[in-house]
Amino acid sequence: MLGRGWVDPQARCRRRRIGWIVTAIVLVILLAVPGGYVWWALTAPLSAPVVETQAPPVTVPAAAAVSLPSTGSAAIAVAGGDEYLGEGASGIWAASGSAEPQSIASITKLITALVILERHPLADASDPGPTITFSKADHDLYDQYYVRGATIAAMPTGSSMSLHDALATMLIPSASNYAEAVSTWAFGSQWAFRGAAQQWLAANGLTGTTIVEPTGLDARNTSTPADLITLGKLAAANPTIASIAKTPSLGLPGPGAMQNTNDLLGSNGITGLKTGNLGEGTYNLLFTASIPVGTPEPLSVTGVVLGGMTRANVNRDVMALIDSIRSGFHEVPVAKRDQPVGTITTPWGSSAQVVVSDYVTIFTWSDTPISVEMTTTTPKTYTDGEVVGSITWTAGPNTVTVPIEIDGAIEPPTDTWRLMNPGELGK
Structure with a gap:
C-alpha cells in the first residue's frame, strides 16, 4: 500500500x-x-496617392470695338467669317447713322454700268465687247458736263472705243459724259435707260434706291446703306466691273491717262469699288476689301460710308473700320507651360504637382466665350513627366488640346514610416 x-x-x-x-x-x-x-508592415499595399485637379481659369479679352464713323452713315457686311462673327455677318453686320435714302452721287455709275451690261453682257473681264463710235452729240456732252463742274474725259467726234474701255472710262476717273453717252448708246435714249434702270433695281430688290439719270450729279439719285451693300455685292460678282474697279490707273487713246478716284485701292486690302460726292458733307465710298485675319481664307468685306465731310475723312473712317476688324481677331493665351492645375499627395508626405505641358493659345474673335474641359487618368508610375490627362479649350469653331503631366515624382515611404503607421496600410 x-x-x-x-x-x-x-x-x-x-x-x-x-x-x-x-x-x-x-x-x-x-x-x-x-x-x-x-x-x-513592410509588404502591405499602400493607399493610392490622392490626385486633385482643377481646370485653369480663362480670362476672356474685352469685346472688340468696331470703329464705325461718328458722322454720316455706314454699313458693313462680312463674308467668310460667319463662324466667328455670327451667321448674320454676310448681311448687315454693323451699321451706324441713318438707314434712310441719301444722295449717292457717282456711285450711281456702278448701277449704270450694271444696267448696261445686262443689255450688252460681256463674256468675261477680258472681253472687249461691241465697239462704240461717238457722234458729235456725244462729243458735245464734254462741254455740257464741263460747265457743270463734273469729271469728264475726251470723246472726239468719230472716235471709237470698245464697250469695256468705255465702261472703264466711266468708272475709273468717273467721267460723267461717258456715263450718259454709253447709256444712250445701250438703250437709245435717256428715257429708255431710266426705264431699264428702274426694272433692274426692282429685279434685284433695291427698293430703297432711286435713279433719275446715269451720272449721279442729280441729288435725287438716292439709296440706303442696306441697298448699297447689296449693290456692292452685285458689282463685285460681275467680272468686268470687279476688274475695272480694282484698276488704279489706265491709259487709252482719246481719254489718255486716267487715275482711279478711289485712292484707297491696295491699302488695307481694299479692292474697289466706287467713290461719289456732291461737295462738302456728301462724300461717299462704296468699297470691297479682302482682309487676312488668320482665318483659313481672308474675310470678304463690303462696306459703304455716306455723308462724309471730306474725302480724307471718309478714307480715314474706312481705314479705321478695317483696322478694327483685323485687330478684333487674336490669339488668346489660355495656359502657361508648367502652370499648376493639380496636386498629388500621400499620407507619408511625398507630393508632386500636375502641370500644363506647354504654352497654349487659342485663336478667336473679340470676346467670344472660351470653354475649358479637363480629363484625367490614374497615374501608373507617379514619375516626373508622366502624362495624366489633357485640357481642351474651345472658342467658336476652334479647339486646342494639350497634355497635363506630373512635375516631380512620388517617393515610396520609408520602412520606419510603414512600421510606425499600420493604420495607413492595407487600404
Missing part, C-alpha cells in the same frame, strides 16, 4: 511534456508575432 505523498512517475513525465509543449508554443508565439508584423 502506497503512502499519501506518492506520485506516479509516468504522470509526472506527462505533465512535464505538456509544460514543455506549452512553453515552446508560447515562445514560438512570442518570437513569431513581431517578425510577422514586420513582414506585413
Whole structure:
C-alpha cells in the first residue's frame, strides 16, 4: 500500500511534456508575432496617392470695338467669317447713322454700268465687247458736263472705243459724259435707260434706291446703306466691273491717262469699288476689301460710308473700320507651360504637382466665350513627366488640346514610416 505523498512517475513525465509543449508554443508565439508584423508592415499595399485637379481659369479679352464713323452713315457686311462673327455677318453686320435714302452721287455709275451690261453682257473681264463710235452729240456732252463742274474725259467726234474701255472710262476717273453717252448708246435714249434702270433695281430688290439719270450729279439719285451693300455685292460678282474697279490707273487713246478716284485701292486690302460726292458733307465710298485675319481664307468685306465731310475723312473712317476688324481677331493665351492645375499627395508626405505641358493659345474673335474641359487618368508610375490627362479649350469653331503631366515624382515611404503607421496600410 502506497503512502499519501506518492506520485506516479509516468504522470509526472506527462505533465512535464505538456509544460514543455506549452512553453515552446508560447515562445514560438512570442518570437513569431513581431517578425510577422514586420513582414506585413513592410509588404502591405499602400493607399493610392490622392490626385486633385482643377481646370485653369480663362480670362476672356474685352469685346472688340468696331470703329464705325461718328458722322454720316455706314454699313458693313462680312463674308467668310460667319463662324466667328455670327451667321448674320454676310448681311448687315454693323451699321451706324441713318438707314434712310441719301444722295449717292457717282456711285450711281456702278448701277449704270450694271444696267448696261445686262443689255450688252460681256463674256468675261477680258472681253472687249461691241465697239462704240461717238457722234458729235456725244462729243458735245464734254462741254455740257464741263460747265457743270463734273469729271469728264475726251470723246472726239468719230472716235471709237470698245464697250469695256468705255465702261472703264466711266468708272475709273468717273467721267460723267461717258456715263450718259454709253447709256444712250445701250438703250437709245435717256428715257429708255431710266426705264431699264428702274426694272433692274426692282429685279434685284433695291427698293430703297432711286435713279433719275446715269451720272449721279442729280441729288435725287438716292439709296440706303442696306441697298448699297447689296449693290456692292452685285458689282463685285460681275467680272468686268470687279476688274475695272480694282484698276488704279489706265491709259487709252482719246481719254489718255486716267487715275482711279478711289485712292484707297491696295491699302488695307481694299479692292474697289466706287467713290461719289456732291461737295462738302456728301462724300461717299462704296468699297470691297479682302482682309487676312488668320482665318483659313481672308474675310470678304463690303462696306459703304455716306455723308462724309471730306474725302480724307471718309478714307480715314474706312481705314479705321478695317483696322478694327483685323485687330478684333487674336490669339488668346489660355495656359502657361508648367502652370499648376493639380496636386498629388500621400499620407507619408511625398507630393508632386500636375502641370500644363506647354504654352497654349487659342485663336478667336473679340470676346467670344472660351470653354475649358479637363480629363484625367490614374497615374501608373507617379514619375516626373508622366502624362495624366489633357485640357481642351474651345472658342467658336476652334479647339486646342494639350497634355497635363506630373512635375516631380512620388517617393515610396520609408520602412520606419510603414512600421510606425499600420493604420495607413492595407487600404
